[in-house]
Amino acid sequence: MSDDYNLRGKVAVVGVGETTYYKHGQSTDPEFVLVLKAILAACEDAGISPKEIDGFCSYSNDRNDPPRLANALGIPELRYSNMQWTSGGGGAAAAVQNAAGAIVAGSANVVVAYRGLAQGQFGRFGRSGGSRPVSGPAAYTLPYGMMSAAQMYAMRTTRFMHEHGVGRSSMRAIAMACYHHAQNNPRAVMHGRTLDEETYDSSRWITEPYRLFDCCLENDGAAAIIVTRTDRAKDLAKAPALVLAAQQSGGHRSGATAENATDYVTSSFKPAVKYLYQQAGITADDIDVVQSYENFTGGVVMSLIEHGLCTYENADEVLTFDNLRADGGALPLNTSGGNLAECYMHGLGLQVEAVRQVRGESSNQVPDAKVALANAGPMVAVASTAIYGTEETLG
Amino acid sequence: MSRSTTEPHLPGLRQPAASNDGLDAPFWEGAQAHELRVQQCLDCGLHQWGPEWMCHQCNSMEIDWVTIDPVGQIYSWQRPHHPVHRALSDRGPYIIVLVELPHASNIRMVGNLLGDPMQDIEIGAPVSVVFEDREGDPDFTLVQWEASPAN
Ligand SMILES: [Zn+2]
Numbered sequence: 238m239s240d241d242y243n244l245r246g247k248v249a250v251v252g253v254g255e256t257t258y259y260k261h262g263q264s265t266d267p268e269f270v271l272v273l274k275a276i277l278a279a280c281e282d283a284g285i286s287p288k289e290i291d292g293f294c295s296y297s298n299d300r301n302d303p304p305r306l307a308n309a310l311g312i313p314e315l316r317y318s319n320m321q322w323t324s325g326g327g328g329a330a331a332a333v334q335n336a337a338g339a340i341v342a343g344s345a346n347v348v349v350a351y352r353g354l355a356q357g358q359f360g361r362f363g364r365s366g367g368s369r370p371v372s373g374p375a376a377y378t379l380p381y382g383m384m385s386a387a388q389m390y391a392m393r394t395t396r397f398m399h400e401h402g403v404g405r406s407s408m409r410a411i412a413m414a415c416y417h418h419a420q421n422n423p424r425a426v427m428h429g430r431t432l433d434e435e436t437y438d439s440s441r442w443i444t445e446p447y448r449l450f451d452c453c454l455e456n457d458g459a460a461a462i463i464v465t466r467t468d469r470a471k472d473l474a475k476a477p478a479l480v481l482a483a484q485q486s487g488g489h490r491s492g493a494t495a496e497n498a499t500d501y502v503t504s505s506f507k508p509a510v511k512y513l514y515q516q517a518g519i520t521a522d523d524i525d526v527v528q529s530y531e532n533f534t535g536g537v538v539m540s541l542i543e544h545g546l547c548t549y550e551n552a553d554e555v556l557t558f559d560n561l562r563a564d565g566g567a568l569p570l571n572t573s574g575g576n577l578a579e580c581y582m583h584g585l586g587l588q589v590e591a592v593r594q595v596r597g598e599s600s601n602q603v604p605d606a607k608v609a610l611a612n613a614g615p616m617v618a619v620a621s622t623a624i625y626g627t628e629e630t631l632g
Numbered sequence: 633m634s635r636s637t638t639e640p641h642l643p644g645l646r647q648p649a650a651s652n653d654g655l656d657a658p659f660w661e662g663a664q665a666h667e668l669r670v671q672q673c674l675d676c677g678l679h680q681w682g683p684e685w686m687c688h689q690c691n692s693m694e695i696d697w698v699t700i701d702p703v704g705q706i707y708s709w710q711r712p713h714h715p716v717h718r719a720l721s722d723r724g725p726y727i728i729v730l731v732e733l734p735h736a737s738n739i740r741m742v743g744n745l746l747g748d749p750m751q752d753i754e755i756g757a758p759v760s761v762v763f764e765d766r767e768g769d770p771d772f773t774l775v776q777w778e779a780s781p782a783n
Pocket residue numbers: 673674675676677678687688689690691692
């Protein structure tokens with residue numbers, strides 16, 4: 238494979254933005270308005286006119302389609318639209334990847350990756366009702382009381398802990414790190430709400446092995462990321478966060494129904510990682526700060542192992558609260574508070590935070606952070622990861 | 633190797649129906665006849681669950697439905713406490729098991745583990761099918777599991 242065929246450094250994130258993050262159902266704006274506001278915020282951050290956007294990328298069947306957005310924004314030329322097929326928020330980094338790919342291919346100049354959620358308007362993920370018959374793959378699980386996201390992934394974590402004998406203390410440390418970081422982040426829904434070991438240990442079971450604090454929030458809001466050519470980025474408002482690599486990741490029959498994925502004990506990142514680090518020209522040791530998608534903490538443990546940031550053997554020794562803190566930890570994790578404590582914007586907030594770390598703008602800034610990794614989706618059929626770096630990381 | 637019951641384990645949840653393309657109808661018909669039926673490839677012999685239109689191993693589309701021994705081993709499990717559906721609001725904890733069927737190409741099936749909802753659960757433990765016959769529109773049968781002597 239020729240070295241020319243990769244993204245490394247050719248494309249940069251030049252603007253990030255989000256709306257106020259609300260508890261689920263509490264946004265007074267409709268979802269479409271939230272997305273528009275996030276895009277305007279990202280454009281302002283970039284110092285770029287919204288009229289310059291000519292491409293849109295999203296994921297998880299986002300309801301706010303590009304023609305409608307382009308119409309509302311008065312975009313003169315809509316040159317590129319893309320929807321990433323995956324389950325859960327596994328497409329958050331892939332949306333950035335798809336935007337970057339469109340730019341490298343010359344399909345568009347300024348692409349926005351976005352995601353909006355308003356659950357008051359459209360209903361929640363974590364509870365389902367209904368009495369109509371269910372057919373297809375859901376019929377193999379739902380009549381047995383298996384229908385929520387937590388239930389979809391709990392058994393992977395049970396099996397992971399059984400096979401590897403690690404995870405319980407790591408899961409608690411991950412939850413505590415997220416809440417710790419939210420205390421410095423005024424955007425965080427859990428700003429002002431701390432989490433200690435006792436509170437975690439005494440929290441109720443959602444479904445064993447997940448306690449309440451192992452589970453992501455559900456929120457209303459929107460986030461947006463503006464991507465353009467790196468040479469164009471030099472004229473814009475802020476230092477760019479270069480996209481060093483971005484990769485989607487699905488394994489052999491990872492989308493098999495009724496829990497029949499060939500490799501069950503995985504966060505779904507195993508196929509991607511070799512391409513990811515090869516493309517970025519780095520190793521796991523070069524990562525300064527990590528944003529790892531927490532649908533559930535058990536998936537984060539697997540994700541960090543599969544990205545080479547710790548091992549099956551030492552996970553519980555490496556993944557401690559002290560190590561995961563931005564203030565002095567060796568492996569700073571989810572420095573905005575993440576999906577557990579900042580906001581569940583289907584993981585796009587984690588990509589935004591990785592960009593802020595590379596720019597030196599995080600509310601929990603890791604000193605001298607140059608390379609940030611942000612993944613999306615663990616345990617879903619198709620996950621994704623992006624790596625961002627400062628200009629100097631290109632060498 | 634199996635038994636049946638008419639006692640509903642989690643009443644009030646949405647009932648299963650065969651998909652409108654007919655793909656999984658033999659499974660649900662088999663359950664009502666108290667037989668565990670899954671797909672098997674006529675060309676390479678691989679068992680498949682959930683059903684697909686093609687054998688994922690050899691890509692043959694010559695696939696048959698076969699009745700297999702209704703036994704397996706617990707591959708993983710979870711114990712939901714939080715009610716995710718209004719029918720579960722007063723139900724309390726229950727157990728979902730993922731059962732591996734070594735005699736059928738190691739396919740896995742999801743069901744409930746019947747018995748004490750707070751029982752100790754051991755990965756690898758042998759389980760056997762309980763066909764749960766339910767009244768509905770139309771009537772249907774769920775494939776449930778319970779601890780069994782080694783099989
Ligand atoms: Zn075959």
